[in-house]
Amino acid sequence: MMPAMRQLAWTALLVLGVAALPVTWLAVLGSDGFPASISFLIMPIPFVAVGVLVYARRPESLVVRRLMALCALVSMATAAAALLGRGVGDIDAGLAWAVVMAQHATVAGFALAAVGLLAIFPSGTYETSFERAIVRLAALSFLLVPIAALVVDPLPAPTESPLPPIHNPLAVAALAPLAPLVAAGLGALLWPLVPTVALVALRYRRSDPERRRQMRWPLLAVLLAGAMSLLDMAATNGGWADRELLDGGWTVVMSFLPTTFAIALFRHRVIDVDIVIRRSLVYGALWLLIAVGYAVLAGAAGLAAGSRLPVEMAVLLTIVATLLFQPVRSRLEALADRWVFGERVSGYDLLIRLGASLRETVGVEELLPRLAATIRAGLGLRWVRVRLILPGEMGADSIAVEGEPTGPAAAMIPIVHGGVELGAIECGPRADDDGALAPADLELVEGVARQGALAIRNAHLAAELQARLEEIREQASQLDQSRMRLVQAQVAERRRIERDIHDGAQQGIVSLIARARLARAQLESNPAAESTLVALQADAERVLADLRELVGGIHPAVLSDRGLVDAIEERAERLPVPVAVDADAAVRGNRYPDEIESAAFFLVSEAVANALKHASPRRLAIRLGEREGWLSVEVRDDGSGFDATKATGSGLRGVADRIEAVRGRFWVDTGVGRGTAVGALLPAGEVPHG
Template sequence: MDRTLFGHRHDPYAVVAHVGRRIAPAGEPAEAMQHLVDALRSALRLPYAAFESPTVAADSGRPAAGAGWRSFPCRALGRELGVLRVGRRSVNDPWTAKEQAAVEEVADRAGTLAYAAGLVEDIARSRSRILSVREEERRRLRADLHDGIGPSLAGTAHQLDALARRINDPHLAGCVRTLRDRLRSTVTDLRTLVQGLRPAVLDQLGLPGALRELLAGYDTPACHSSIDGVCDSLPAAVEVAAYAIAAEAVANAVRHSAASRLELTAHMENTVLILSIRDNGRGIPPKHRAGVGLRSMRERAAEVGGRLEVTTAPDEGTLVRAALPVGDQR
């Protein structure tokens, strides 16, 4: 009867072991923290358990009316990183020393998970900043090479051509023409390099124009776009991610959906770019394994700190929706 009402309150090891088994399969700290509060609540038959910190939060159940809760600090590496709250079963809820020891041990594990969540968040921010700097540098390099070095080399090739025509010595003229041809080959290689740095259409038309250009030329499906409030001066990393996601989603819809209509929308919600590509095709089969395209779109969104959702149903079409933050990318 005691086990039914109070769980393993007399066996701290059983509580800790139960929590450990539940959090072991988790793939990330936030998921593990949710498993932790669920497992603690289950092991001690508590009405409520929750963890609160600046980096991660999780809760399970609801506090009993009027009973309140007990709070336990969660520490890791000498720092207090959050608070574990366990709800009282009743106003006069008995609380044993062993029960106290079990919850304190679980609180230490929660502190370790909170520390890990902070590290994951720091890594994500660092990766986002690195990506942003990389894409901004690529945009600058492309502009410098395309507008500066490229025309200068092409002009030099024209000057060598004119010089070769004025030289009377056939051997010297041939040498000059050889230099001219090598320089033109270098210009061609440079243009190839420039094209690889960043999609040229983004610099030519801006993101709104580039998104509209993706839909040009299709009779089936009938393509429509609605792009409101999206400026041409977004961070380079967000521009590239949005364009790559839209290009992949449109290509998938055209090739595989058998849709008669496709709609692309983009707008700003505060400092988040919302990009949606919807079709009315046959949808993605339930047992379909995600291919390179879907993984690539999710990775593109994650790289800039965003998220991507794919909603689909048989014969009801597919919606690809990306939310890409732009406020802290500049």
């Protein structure tokens, strides 16, 4: 066939499909069963719209031609079914025969067009010999239609019809034995679609990700149509589903079919139609499909109830169904909008999103990538680069890139804070349309830049503050270590003094006392000399006792030899008032670091000395315990007490300093006339530094 004649034939097929649409409407609107035939009014609309749309743009494409043929044949098959649905009273026998034959021809043509389209989609060529063989099989099955015109009498209708069996005036009696076989073939015209769908699924598995994205929607629509066929057969044979509901389901599924092919073509520019109509028509088709499904679902509930319930209840049920399905419709429309146009974020939403992101950001190394990602996602840009040029000692320069920068930037917005330029935001073109940024987009990026500049400055201030805190912590640690060294040096110095007194002055006084005794023995004959020597001996013994008391207060030997409890008990035995020493078993069986034992003993000694000197107590109580890693020391007396707010002595202050030097906690509980309790909590283990 000449190219011009072939083009004319394809165009004529499209014209017949368009002309079948008003025929369908007239047949449905003129019948008594109009409410039950609403699917005939709706279903051919998307097929005709898609057929005209794609063929008008690229009539020479084989994929487009077969898609257009499928759409036109569905429209014609629907018109034939609508005419048959009017019944005997409106169609004479001759016209009924012609309509039945036309419907068989359109169904066979639909099967051939569907198989041919699926066999070459999306590349436009056959990829295996088996695909070409299936198309040829579908073409051969189309020959069953003229054969049936000569063999089958009466003619069966492809769809349900109120008409009785229709006489076939062309049937040849001699060929009647072939009638059952040919009739069975007419009933199996759509079966070549099954292996074709299987081939498409295999092709999908073999395809690369880009082609899979193009094929997924049409393949999904085909699978839904197959599932609807199985559901229809099961419901019809089982008698458990209403025909109106099934027709509504077919309307939704079949309307979805051409739309998915159109979307696949639009998005991947097989026919370049998006250059002319952009994505608005795609969204319009999706919106129409959603609206049709919403109307069918809401109306189907009323139609199903109309035959079983009063009219008022049916109307009420329809209203309730409309309200129930409305949120679903809104959600589907929002998804369609986002899928076709992408995520569209307003300037206010973008600033909120950026603010939330910046609240979670700690440093510049995290802030810049989030800034770039937010701008790119919010404006739909191909790439964004944020460059940071910090003045002075604020930090090193940084850069963050989102996307793959190609070509020059569509806009460059400076990042300025306090009149100082900190960097710039380079924006690539938009991912859609011509890539240009609108003035509103530039204003939005400027707002983001101002917010980012403040966040960058705050991040650097936070970094400086953190560095200062680290420096303070280091200084505090060094101070603690210095205090510990002083405490340890004091303990060592007390031990040295104790040794010096014990080995030096104390031994000399002991020797002096011994010599005085010897002198008394030698001078017993001289009473005056003897009395002098007795006085000398008494004085020396008092000095020795004072020295021993001094050494015991500095660092008694028993503290180093036997531990804290024994040292306190020995100290208590020499006091002039009763002293009760209560120590936990854990404390008695444990030794603590030297500085801890020394500080605890110093607290007990100072508290006891102060009580005896100022409070005139009748008894004292010393309590030692250990819990949760802390050594507790408490000295309590029943003396006169004092007003802690008016105390001016340095004794308790010295005790507090010594306790705090080893990271302990010191406390005093007293009052005039109610005695005094002095205590502390000391680390039971190694003294922490810092």
